[in-house]
Amino acid sequence: MAQGTARQGKTVRSRAGRGRSGASDLVPSRRQYLDLKAQHPHAILLYRMGDFYEAFDDDARVVARDARITLTSRSFGRNGRVPMAGIPYHALNHYLARLLAHGHTIAIAEQVSEPGRGLVERAITRVLSPGTVGEAALLPEGENRYLASICPFGDRIGLAWADVSTGEFAVTELSGPRARDQLAEELARLNPAECLVPDDGRADDVEVAHRTRMEHWRFEPERARAELTRHLGVRSLVPFGCEDLPAATAAAGAILAYLERTNPALLPLLTGLRTESIDGWVGLDAATRRNLELTRSLRTGGTRGSLLGMLDETRTAMGARTLRRLVGQPLRDLSELQRRQAVVAGLVARPTLRAAITSSLGGVGDLERLVGRVTQGLGTARDFVTLGGALRAISPILASLRVSGDPALAAFADEIDPCTDVLTLVEAAVEDDPEDGARIRAGFSPELDAAREGAMSTRRWLAGLERRERERTGIKSLKVGYNKVFGYYIEVTRPNLARVPGDYVRKQTVATGERYVTAALKEAEARILAADEEIAALERAALARLTRDVTAATGRLLTAANRLALLDALLSLAVVADRGGWTRPVLEDSATLEIIGGRHPVVEASLEGEAFIANDCRLGGEAPRVLVVTGPNMGGKSTYLRQVALIVLLAQIGSFVPAERARIGLVDRIFTRVGAQDDLAGGSSTFMVEMLETATILRQATERSLVILDEVGRGTGTQDGLAIAQAVLEDLHDRVRARTLFATHYLELTALAERLADVANVHLAALETDERVIFLYAVRPGPADRAYGIQVARLAGLPPWVADRAASVLRGLTEMRSAPPPAPAERELSAPRVAEDGAPYQLTLDGFTPAPSEAERLARALDSLDLTALTPREALDWLFEQQARLRGGNPRH
Ligand SMILES: Nc1ncnc2c1ncn2[C@@H]1O[C@H](COP(=O)(O)OP(=O)(O)OP(=O)(O)O)[C@@H](O)[C@H]1O
Structure with a gap:
């Protein structure tokens, strides 16, 4: 709370001890209230009344609803009674956090005193919006809170994001046909608390929560560029890598303009600007993040049960945030991944070193946000004492890394600036007095x-x-x-x-x-x-001097904090790897995937004592690219599919993996279509969502992608579902050529392996005894023989008479079919796809468009014909056939 701190040249005074009953003299007239409200018309105005903050009228209704507070009413000046919601002073942060989470902007009005004038009129002392909250008390600890900005500009889209509590400030520029999809992926990763968009409608079709419209001219690239260069104190943006990125520049400039207007105290925290290339990351769309339960468990809705939940052994909140970032942003850059791997490997091999670093990291604490507080001028003597402690803890960490004898660890240490000069400054200025607590040290002033x-x-x-x-x-x-x-x-x-x-x-x-x-x-x-009073004033002056001196080093402090946070995250990966007996995967630039003895990291951790059955997976290279996975319900298909995706993802964040060994050709994107998820609120049925996600995969996947499809086609009728599943599988095999795992209950699909060169069957093994089924969870070659649905239903407690009846219905059905299950519909691999109306189609980057003309097709076919390998007779036949196709099927016409 800003009580007692200098802000905007004024001092905020509380009337401590005054309860609500004593606040009647503080009640504003409607006029005074409306004057303040007009300064920030879109914000909820919270009005300080003694020991309460009160909101009136419409604001009160919103506060009551979203902060979950009982609505009462109050006499309001001479204008009768109005609805009122009161927030107790001591619980302000708690309720502010709730309001911010709903995307509200809040203006806080308090009485202020000015030197020599005593208490004067009430003024707005703080404006908080979801993306401009820098105060640690209002932020979730292990999560970043981003203020994002989107600027479509011609065929490009600029995206900038800033976390004003840690100083992270970055931009990227997206272009090409995938720009919109990439924007959606980035927004899914960042999950911004607030998003700035131009008010001219350019970004209206972008789906993002908590959008704040800003005047479009603030997104004008030249103006934004001037804003950025002035703020960063440079002449050109070349050193930041975005000189030639007008859309990115525009988005970043808009962030500065917004902070200038809402909370200028935060600006000094943004000391640098990072230009990111989206091509450096593994693409993960929102569905895949959700399906793989990367940061949130589908069952609990929280981190527990997610990949992040099982990986997080970090010691500091900044380490936890960094680990979350790593999990959400796997890399494609082989050399950076190998650097990370080397650090993890060094730490895995040295448990004593790990223990020493972990304990020192406890002393470093959340250095990122501490520097944030100090830079905003919110630092108290206690904060500086904590800062001193944090900086003191850095050198022992660096010393331990250097003496480890591991070159990767020593190199990592060399990249961290211990900021000893800042430590000297802070130690000379503050002390932790045994009686008085944190205070300015004697001799400083x-x-x-x-x-x-x-x-x-x-x-x-x-x-x-x-x-x-x-x-x-x-x-x-x-x-x-x-x-x-x-x-x-x-x-x-x-x-x-x-x-x-x-x-x-x-x-x-x-x-x-x-x-x-x-x-x-x-x-x-x-x-x-x-x-x-004099002491308080002199202490404030001393703190202001110290703040100024320390703030001069904000950039260096934040860089050191970022590296230490990364060390904490990598240490966490090492702890988990060592505990779980994980191994270092071999990473390579290929389209191969080989996992021997792989396990699902989260399911394995949850089994508590029971053994998880490890399984292999070979895809691409010498092995088939597509595996059709069959097996009984509950047999472990989904677990197997997800485990492969998670192992690849872990490898591409630089982690060890739960496998005996693994060789992973880096993937450019991971796609999953798993389980039933409907979006009734968005107007889409389960089947519609399934098809939307499948369409996205077919449109976007490449030869370097990993595709995980679980029971595609399940959401519709059996025949339609089977047909769709087969067509999707064929397209992935023939055209997309991505490494694919395809789990299905349609046993008919297993016949595809006989016709398609790069498709193989595997199944999850199970044993049947006395109408019961025992799951072995072992992946074996070849297709499953049956679905065991009725046995699983018995296990689930379906009444025995219903299960018996189902078994007899099944027998009847099986007898009716004298022939084995119908083979999948035959088709010629070379035949062009034909839509229902007979028009041929092909897939381009823009979706499905008409195929090339017959003349083009003929030219290509002729081009690819190896005349030396044909007999004259075959060549003549070929010519007749082509002529027939040109004439519509009559060769000798
Ligand atoms: N390899 C394994 N080792 C041990 N237990 C496993 C293994 N794989 C799966 N299980 C257990 O079996 C349960 C069911 O697995 P899963 O959901 O993957 O089956 P499924 O074949 O996809 O089922 P369904 O077809 O009904 O969706 C898991 O929750 C897990 O407890």
């Missing part, structure tokens, strides 16, 4: 030392007063006390009242006696009050 000495001598005088007055009056029970109403007093009990000297002035009668003051006591009290 001579004026402060003198004021403290003055106050101390008066306090010493007061401390001796009781003894002196007892001696003077002979009243042994005389006491010197203090209360808030009268200040210092001398109390004499009833039996001794006759001995009270003449210079005592009676102030108050209490049950046991009388309370007095003397002229000397009043004077001492005045001296103490004045000295306390």
Whole structure:
């Protein structure tokens, strides 16, 4: 809370001790209220009333709904009663956090005092919007809170994001036919708390929560560029990598303009700008993030049960945020991944070193946000003491890394600036006094030392007063006390009242006696009050000086904090790898995938004592690119599919993997279509969502992608579903050529492996005994023989008479089919796809468009014909056939 801190040249004063009942003189007139409201018309105005913050009228209704507070009413100036929602002063942060989570902007009005003028009119002292909250108390610990900005500009889209609590400020520019999809992926990753968009409608079709419209001219590239260069103190943006990226520049400039307007104290935190290339990351769309439960479990809705939940052994909140970033942003850059792997490997091999670093990291704490607080001018003496402790903890970490003898660890240490100069500064300025707690150290400010000495001598005088007055009056029970109403007093009990000297002035009668003051006591009290005020002012000045000096190093401090946060995250990966017996995967630039003895990291951790059955997976290279996975319900198909995706993802964040060994050709994107998920609110049925996700995969996947499809086609009728599943599988095999795992209950699809060169079957093994099924969870070559649906239904507790009836229905159905299950519909691999109306189609980057003309097709076919391999007869046949196709099927016409 800003109480007592200098802000915008004014000092905020609370009327401590005044309850709601005493606040009636503070009630604004409607006019005063509306004047303040007009300054930030889109914000909820919270009005300080003694020990409460109150919202009125429509604001009150919104607060009551979203902060979950009971609505009452209040007399409002002379305008009768209005709805009112009151937030207790001590619980303000709690309720502000709720309001911000709903995307509201909040303006807080308090009484302010100005030097020499005492308390003056109320003013807005803070404006908080979801993306501009820099105050650690209002932020989720292990998560970043991003203010994003989107600027479509011609065929490009600029995206910028800033976390004003950690100083992260980055941009990227997206272009080409996939720009919109990439934007959606990035927004899914960032999950911005607030998103700035131009008010001219350019970004209206972008789906993002909590959008804030800004004047479109603020997104004008030249203006934004000027804003950026001024802020960063540079002439060109070349060093930041975005000189030639007008859309990115525009988006970043808009962020600066917005902060300037809403919360300029945050601007100094943004000391640099990083230009990111989206091509460096593995593409993960929102569905895949959700399906793989990367940061949120589908079952619990929280981190527990997610990949992040099982990986997170970080010691600091900044480490936890970094780990979340790594999990959400796997890389494609082989050399960077190998650097990370080397650090993890060094840490896996050295448990003692890990323990030492972990304990030192505890001392570093959340350095990122601490630097954030200090840079915003919110740093108290306690914060600086903590900062000193954090900086002191860095050097031992670097020393441990260097003496480890591991070159990767030593190199990592060399990249971290211990900021010893800042530590020296802070140590000279603050101390943790055993009695007074955190305070400015003696010697930092001579004026402060003198004021403290003055106050101390008066306090010493007061401390001796009781003894002196007892001696003077002979009243042994005389006491010197203090209360808030009268200040210092001398109390004499009833039996001794006759001995009270003449210079005592009676102030108050209490049950046991009388309370007095003397002229000397009043004077001492005045001296103490004045000295306390002076001390407070001098301390503020000293803190301001220290803040200025430390803030000059904000950029270096934040860089060091970022590296330490990364170390914490990599350490966490090492701890988990060591505990789980994970191994270092071989990474390579190929389209191969080979996992031997792979396990699902989260399911394995949840099995508690039961053994997880490890399985292999070979895709691409010498092995088939597509695996059709069959097996009984509950047999472990989904687990197997997800485990392969998670192992690849772990490898591409630089982690070890839960496998005996793995060789992973880096993937450019991971796609999943798993389980039933409907979006009724968005107007899409389960089947519609399934098809939307499948269409996205077919449109976007490449030869380097990993595709995980679980029961595609399940959401519709059996025949339609089977047909769709087969067509999707064929397209993935023939055209997309991505490494694909395809789990299905349609046993008919297993016949595809006989016709398609790069498709193979595997199944999850199960045993059947007495109508019961035992799951072996082992992946074996070849197709499953049946679905075991009825046995699983029995296991689930379906009433026996229903299960028996189902078994007899099944027998009947099987007998009806004299022939084996129908083979999948035949088709010619070379035949062009034909839509229902007969028009041929092909897939381009823009979706399905008409195929090339017959002449083009003929030219290509001729081009690819190897004439030396044909007999004259075959060549003649070929010519007849082509002519027939041109003439519509009549060769000798
Ligand atoms: N390899 C394994 N080792 C041990 N237990 C496993 C293994 N794989 C799966 N399981 C257990 O079996 C349960 C069911 O697995 P899963 O959901 O993958 O089956 P499924 O074949 O996809 O089922 P359905 O077809 O009904 O969707 C898991 O929750 C897990 O507890």
